[in-house]
Amino acid sequence: MINIENLTFGYHKKQMVLENLNLHIKPGHIYGLLGRNGAGKSSLLHNICGLLFPNTGTCQVAGKIPARRSPEFLQNVFLLPEEIYLPNVSIKSYLDIYAPFYPEFSRDMFFKFLKEFEVPKENKLQNMSYGQKKKVMISFALATQAKVLLMDEPTNGLDIPSKKQFRKIIAGVIKEDQLIIISTHQVKDLDSLIDFVLILEDNKIILHEPVDRITDKLAFKQVMSLDEIAAVIYSEGALKGYAVVAINHKQEPSRMDMEIFFNAVLTEKQQILSQFN
Amino acid sequence: MQFSIHRIWLLTRKQWVENQQLYILGLLATAGIMAAIILFNILSLRGLDTSTQQLILYVGSTASGAVFASTILSQFNEKIKGIQALTLPASALEKFVMAFIYSLLIFPITYFLIVYPLIVFGHYLDIHVKHNELYYRPNRLYNLSDDSNTGELIVTYFVMQTMALLGSVLFKRYAFIKSLVLVISIFFGARVINSILIKSMIDTEVKSGFDANVQEIYFNNAGAVIHKDIVKGHFVKPNVDAAPYDDIAFGYWNDKKNLDGIGYSASQTKIHHPYNMPFLMLLYLGIPFLWLITWLKLREKQL
Amino acid sequence: MDFNNTQAIYLQIADYVCDKIQLEQWREDEKIPSVRELAVILEVNPNTIMRSYEYLQQNEIIYTKRGMGYFTQPNAAKKILKTRQEQFMAEELPQLFKKMQLLNIPVSQLQASYEQFINTKN
Incomplete structure (x- = not known):
């Protein structure tokens, strides 16, 4: 279209x-x-x-x-x-x-x-x-x-x-x-x-993905300590621990937090984008 | 190039519904100002003479029309209004035709229908209440069909409106002022350049004057030709602020002539411009050419 | 509907549908809201509802009649109960045990509390 x-x-x-x-x-x-x-x-x-x-x-x-x-x-x-x-x-x-x-x-x-x-x-x-x-x-x-x-x-x-x-x-x-x-x-x-x-x-569309595929590749979690989870790409400190974006090795379904995902893409661009190639 | 009469009607209606308050107020204000000017002239020494009536009709409509015309397409310049105006589903041609209808058809007709009755009424007051007279004759009512300049004046009106429309698409800010400057510089620029050209071609600084054969045409009070004659005339100084398509006018030739016991006087003599047709054609063709540019500019308009 | 932040939305929606069936608000072998209706109720993208319905179909909670929409399976409530029981045993109970162990609460103490809970509820 x-x-x-x-x-x-x-x-x-x-x-x-x-x-x-x-x-x-x-x-x-x-x-x-x-x-x-x-x-x-x-x-x-x-x-x-x-x-x-x-x-x-x-x-x-x-x-x-x-x-x-x-x-x-x-x-x-x-x-x-x-x-x-x-x-x-x-x-x-x-x-x-x-x-x-x-x-x-x-x-x-x-x-x-x-x-x-x-x-x-x-x-x-x-x-x-x-x-x-x-x-x-x-x-x-x-x-x-x-x-x-x-x-x-x-x-x-x-x-x-x-x-x-x-x-x-x-x-x-x-x-x-x-x-x-x-x-x-x-x-x-x-x-x-x-x-x-x-x-x-950077003047172009750097990411164009369905939400489903994003949650296939990445896991969105809330953890008390960063040790609890492997392959963390990005984390944000929150009141009760951390909001984390990690590589979804275990194929767990999780709910995408769009705000955290956006921040993750901007700060860890290479790492996130490489997941989708 | 899409063109639909239905969409033009929709655009015309939209323009009216959105601006009706403004337009009605504007018309009332124009009528008020014109009424004041007419009254002021009635009270003056000369009264409301024919040329003043003509001036009120043409200068008034041209000036107020230019202000009006420049508002129609300027909606495409404003950031917020412009988004809506440009994305409204109608082609640039249809949007231009809407502006054309308003500035070149609806406005002059409305102006005439409102101001001419005021002039007629003013004229009635002028001759029946105040008894104004010019050269011992009561002022005549201006009549469109009597005026040999009507065609030229209408063309001038079209040129001015067209320039105002173009200017409002061409310039993003201060569109009206800029187009006014543009019109004035083209209009007077042409006159100045033309004067210089004429001066370079003919001797305008004759001290003692010169003689030449002229055709005399005698008009009666109603403006009808009663006699034509070729005589030797005497010229003092030409008046050279002509446009390229004009005849060259000479002033100061004010001989008292006598025909069948009636005294005639002339205030002006013209040397006929034998090649004025191409220039006039250019002027007439210039108007649609400017419409074309306006349309193209509107098509390319970005925010 | 307020979704929690951790579980995938399509699974939360599947849970919502299961709740409705278990609470008998949606009866067995009856029509359930269309994809679009549920999208409006839950304020989510219809494609997400689609995915939840597909998931529920795979788990034989609902089925589709051509041209008529989605229906609950005749034994859906029973099935949901069974799945949820298994899920409780497999996931939530170990968590509870872990905490009980941490707080040093014996299982025998639970018996009394549970009976009390049932009594006050009735």
Whole structure:
């Protein structure tokens, strides 16, 4: 669904944000795009949806070239940006003016999501809080039924019950021919939803693995002392002992802690990545 | 290149619904300012004469139209608004046509429908209440079809709006100021360069004047031609701030002429530019060319 | 649902399904929630639920009827009880013994405590 080859992108000629990046993604999954601040997560998402054009290399999304921004492409690739713009109209007229641009738009879905988020549908958009606006935009994005949904920090600004609602909605909405990429810092909110992990570092995707394969190769454990476990790659001191990432020699199933995994990849890059070759 | 009338309609409706408050307020403000200018002119010594009416109609619409036009496509420049504007499923051509419809069709028509009645009303006050007269004649009401310059003025309006549209796509920040500077420098630049060219070709610093054969055309009060004649005329000093497609105008030729017992006077004489057609064609073709650039720029817009 | 941090999520979900069956909230040989329904209830990726259901199928706790969804096996509760008993004996009991030994608690003392526990519960 997304085929990126040797993509290089930079705002200035001398300073590249993405360099020789390759990425091939298939539908039916929820991808978590992780990376440090300024690693280029948003730049990558913007290249995928046609807001930015690659300097060199090719990018193909849903069979089309994003930079051409054809209406059919834009109907099928929806970006939910981190900061959103909403005009000063009611939810109803927002729907009236924007929904017809998306042929697959489902009003029923939209109002169902709004209800689940507990957003009153009579409101004017400008009078809403940031979190409320975000919920309207999330509901709209999902109701377009776009094949590729790119979400930049979707849970920013959502309170705890809303994050729960968000997880429920996403879990119920993803279809087999659909693809969701969520770029996030708040891994804890979403780690039960994500089934593929992408890590953007050093201007390229250094890791692209299903969660299953990560837990096949690595064991995530909590131990009182580091002696209890062999082949430790990375550990973090916690209140009750250590959170540990180790080589999974015994083929034990464990639960991946995405935050610790991300930290482990950044600090012990070579060791972790060599497990997946 | 995708083009769908339905999506253009959707874009046009979206633009209106999102901005209706602003647009209605803007129209009211424009009407208010124009009403004040009209009133101010009625109270002046000359009153609301025909050329002032013409000025209000054209300069007013061109200036306010340029401000308006530059707001439509500038939504693509702002970071947050721009993401939404650029990823909205419509082609760049459709988005451009929407801006075109607003700045080149809806705006001038709306302006005319609001300001012309004000002028008509002002004119009524001017002749019936204040009894203003210019050269012992009551001011005439400006009439589009009487004005030989209507075509040129409309072209000028199109050029200005087109430049404003282009400028708002071309420049990221201070788009309006920058496009204004661009327009002024092109417009006056052409005039200055042209003056210099003319001066290099013909002697404009004649001290004693010179004689030449001229065609005299006599007009009546209603502007109709009643007589044409070729006579020897005397010129003092040419007025050389012409555009490349203009005839060259000469001032100071103000002979009192008499035809059938009626006195005629001239304020201006022109030397006809025999090769002005290519220049005019260039000017007319320049407008769609600028539209093309605007569309291409919009297509390539990145954030 | 709150997942614990150590066990793989798909196994925790399998446990959740087993709990439901053991507590008879989901009856034997009856339809259980679809993959998507359970994904929404538990706020997890449907692919993870898929994996749990596959795991439960392998262990003959549930089965699938084509086009109708997933059903519990007729003897699922019994099977779960048996597996869990074995699991308790194999994994949890040694842990308990280890601790009892450490704290010097004789097995005979447990008898009384256990009876007391049963009595107060009834």
